Amino acid sequence: MLGPQHSTFVMYDEEFKRISVVIDKLLRESNSKVIFLVDKNGQLIAGCGETEHLDTTSLASLTAGNIAATGGLAKLIGEKEFSILFHEGEKDNIHISIVAQRVILVVIFDQRSSLGLVRLRVKKASDELAVIFEDLAKKTADAAAQGGGPDSPFAEITDDDIDNLFS
Amino acid sequence: MSFINYASREINCKIVYYGPGLCGKTTNLQHVYQKTAPEAKGKMISLATETERTLFFDFLPLALGEIRGFKTRFHLYTVPGQVFYDASRKLILKGVDGVVFVADSQEERLDANIESMENLKVNLEEQGYQLENLPFVIQYNKRDLPNVTSLAELRELLNPDNVPDFEACAQTGEGVFETLKAVAKLILLELKKGSGG
Numbered sequence: 403m404l405g406p407q408h409s410t411f412v413m414y415d416e417e418f419k420r421i422s423v424v425i426d427k428l429l430r431e432s433n434s435k436v437i438f439l440v441d442k443n444g445q446l447i448a449g450c451g452e453t454e455h456l457d458t459t460s461l462a463s464l465t466a467g468n469i470a471a472t473g474g475l476a477k478l479i480g481e482k483e484f485s486i487l488f489h490e491g492e493k494d495n496i497h498i499s500i501v502a503q504r505v506i507l508v509v510i511f512d513q514r515s516s517l518g519l520v521r522l523r524v525k526k527a528s529d530e531l532a533v534i535f536e537d538l539a540k541k542t543a544d545a546a547a548q549g550g551g552p553d554s555p556f557a558e559i560t561d562d563d564i565d566n567l568f569s
Numbered sequence: 570m571s572f573i574n575y576a577s578r579e580i581n582c583k584i585v586y587y588g589p590g591l592c593g594k595t596t597n598l599q600h601v602y603q604k605t606a607p608e609a610k611g612k613m614i615s616l617a618t619e620t621e622r623t624l625f626f627d628f629l630p631l632a633l634g635e636i637r638g639f640k641t642r643f644h645l646y647t648v649p650g651q652v653f654y655d656a657s658r659k660l661i662l663k664g665v666d667g668v669v670f671v672a673d674s675q676e677e678r679l680d681a682n683i684e685s686m687e688n689l690k691v692n693l694e695e696q697g698y699q700l701e702n703l704p705f706v707i708q709y710n711k712r713d714l715p716n717v718t719s720l721a722e723l724r725e726l727l728n729p730d731n732v733p734d735f736e737a738c739a740q741t742g743e744g745v746f747e748t749l750k751a752v753a754k755l756i757l758l759e760l761k762k763g764s765g766g
Contacts, residue, residue: 410763411572418576443664444628444644445572445581459611459630463644467616467625470660555573555580555637556761564757567633567641568750 411441412545417538421448424530432523434511435494439531440465441505451510461508465498469506488517499524502532504539570664571760579640582756583664584749587689588671589681590622590650593710596739597671598629598645601749604742605631623649626661633753643753650685659692667704667756668693669748671739672727674709674717679726686727704755707734708748713741 425437429451438449438458444466446458468487476484487498497509497520507528509520572581586594595615602613611630618624627647634641648658670689672682690700709723720736728734733751737744 410760411570413572413574413576415576418574441572441664443570443572443583445583447572447574457612460614460628463628463630464614467628467660470663471625471657474656474660555639556757556763559636559757559761563636564754567636567753567757568746 410542411445412538412542413447414538414541417534417541418448420534421531422450424527424534425450428509428523428527432509432511432520433515434509434520436508436510438462438508439501439505440508442466442469447505465506465508469498469500486521497521497524499528501528502535504535505531507531571666571756573639577640578638579642580636580760581642581644582666582753582760583644583646584667584669584752584756585661585665586645586647586669586671587658587685588650588710589673589678589685590652592650592671592673592678592682592685593737593739594647594650594671595623595627597669597708597710597737597745597748598627598647600739600742600745601631601645602629604746609633622651623647624654625649625657636757641757643756645749652684655688655692658688659695662692662696662698665693665696665698665703666759667752668700668706669752670705670707670727672707672709672723674711674723675714676716676718679718682723682727701730704752704759705732706748706752706755707732708737708739708744709734710737710739710744712736712743713738 425448429437436451436453436456439447440462441447444463446462449458472487473483476482483500485500489496494510494512499507501507507524509524511520586597588594598613602610609632614628616625629645631643631645632640633643646661648661670686693700707728709720735744735748737748739745
């Protein structure tokens, strides 16, 4: 996870753009259909490709559940984690991998690509993503040290703001 | 662990419904799902056995509206209540922002409630959390049934810290949204505290 478990995971514009560049490139180079990044708690971080007909929120949650369950299995047999999962379907396949022990990279592809190609490209993209998430963790830690960052949306929140959500 | 996304201007928080088997966790989520406007909810996912007992979790994404220009999303999860699914329960508690404990008010389930509450504390501690420090509310469900434990006794046994608690009948929906609102509010106040506001 990013920082201690209780801290908030923050995504900034700059890193989001850098991540988008990497996964767009991965989409092209691996000839895949859809790529998305999910944090280990099931929150969708970014996605690209043919996502419009997909329920990405559900996919994100189930992917994280899948990784959590597989991680539980790994521990039971004395492994730290299983860093790659692969699900093969009739037409579409899902390749799931853990990036920098923090986030989950999901690649959906069909017969236009192959497992070998996806694995190769994912490995390269993972290294690039790891650097970005490292930067992000640093940035978040710095902002937390300064008391939440300059434009934290919650610093000024009022009881009325919260009540309005439920009206 | 909440997720603040400045790029898409979204805040995501995770709420977990905990409690003994058959106490009504899934029923809570089903009621929220049925009564929420289509544009505010995603698909509800239930990973259940053939007899509709929760196997891994139920999941319901909710979008509540905006705070200061940020879309506020809550991801509601239930755990499997049956005792032998403990490994799965631990996994679902990872990254939790707030907990709802659903108690089964029936007299014969009193021990099961207490056992489940202890199990919640143990499992949270394993993840490095203390229940006292988390946004936490309790719901006494099935208040409509004839054989219920008195509210005073339930409070004494399950709610020594006096966290917000609610009587409910999840089947009819009574108390369901009150419970959800209370925990959501505590989570947002916690975020405010965390941001130095």
